[in-house]
Amino acid sequence: MKTLILGASGQLGIELSSLFPEAIRTYSSSEVPGGVKLDVTDFQVLEDFILKVRPDVVVNATAYTDVDGCERDRERAMKVNSEAVRHVVRASRVVEAYLLHVSTDYVFDGGKGMYAETDLPDPVNYYGLSKLVGEAYALSYDDSLVVRTSGVFRHKGFPVYAYNTLRKGGEVLAFKGYYSPISGKLLAEAIKELVETRRTGVIHVAGERVSRYELALRVAEAYDLPKNVKEVDEVRGWVAKRPFDSSLDVSRARKLVSVDFYSLEENLKHMVVA
Template identity: 35%
Template structure:
């Protein structure tokens, strides 16, 4: 069945790939503010909450994928009012408007809802964010559960891909360019996540929406590997045939971040492996090989 999909954050790292993947079989209307996406889109400032209600009312989507957020972790710590507005208040209005029009709401959340003490978090584990970004995303999850009668909360982790996130390179693209230019980089060894290729995330999400009929649940949609930033960087260098000796191990205490980062926020993907039949979580080498194939013509 062809669905009408309203996608917020359509110009972002995840949004651009979701739009590309979903547009192969569904009608996608992307919403953006500053980073212009491709395809069918509308420009709107969702921080003006009346715009949220207006867009959902006019488009009448079957599915709303809410991928827009303030994801800059340090910016959230610096400007808590803005973070609350964009990550909580906007989400509340989207949940209410989606519910009013009978739309399935897909809320893109994060591994940062966890404190990082144990890692390999399951969907049922108790969230306990240690920075304001994680707190606002958790509050967004709760707004979705309280205000929508048909929802999926899809948590992901450390997304990367062949397209920049707005005007800024994601970690993988940044690293590829640095290594190509023979520049040394410092990468932390003591932060473990589940790095997720945006293509993989979009394919898993598309299959989930198309094939899974019972909604109102949380699912971890990440790739399968649980690695440190340093391990990720070394594997990327190997796949891209770059000089991994340029990568210097360091620790989070040596990086001047304003917000705390969880030490091990990796996500368990057993549920995704059980639910999905075709597009399951990838291991790191599989994902990096796909990334390489996607940017083979990219001048990085």
């Protein structure tokens, strides 16, 4: 099975690369050893590359995930998170490749939490909107699966920020809201299983519902650090609105995937820290 991983330099992409060692991997800025540099916003080159490689499977882990950056540079957000997906779909359809596209909990407004796959998306910021349009393009192709996830972390992300801040004696400012953080390693393992079974449609793969305040305290407990954590309504400098509770209902995925990607305790084991 010839696999193409788009976005192999990100936290998820790094973990996917270890699980698909023979995969063709692309990156845009951070170099990936043995990878191919590819600008997904150069749509003609993107399509030509997929047509030349002729993969059996395409995993699209490329995304512009800077939530405030998407608000400031909406054109880039739409190009990376939406339009590029349309061109990935066009080429995948020609070579008859199975497409797994990674999306986000931020397609929801955060009004209720524990969102199921059947709930109606309603993003509150441009990042969520651009990812929702990307989902629509992906789902226009019958042989595709959209995997929505939440708060992916590995060597970056909120849990790592909490660890680094507390270790240095600082105060963690935790947004007063909920989500479903997951380690890149466990998300990658779940994705590998889903690729092997070639599921289609939409599926949620994420961790336990938790507040960032509680999560920071759990990190402190796990690493015996001071519990200097403060819950705040918003973080200074934020441009984009955040959904209050974007947690995902993953009951369907837990029935289909054997790996324990859900428990917070298991996820925190795979946090990469110095």
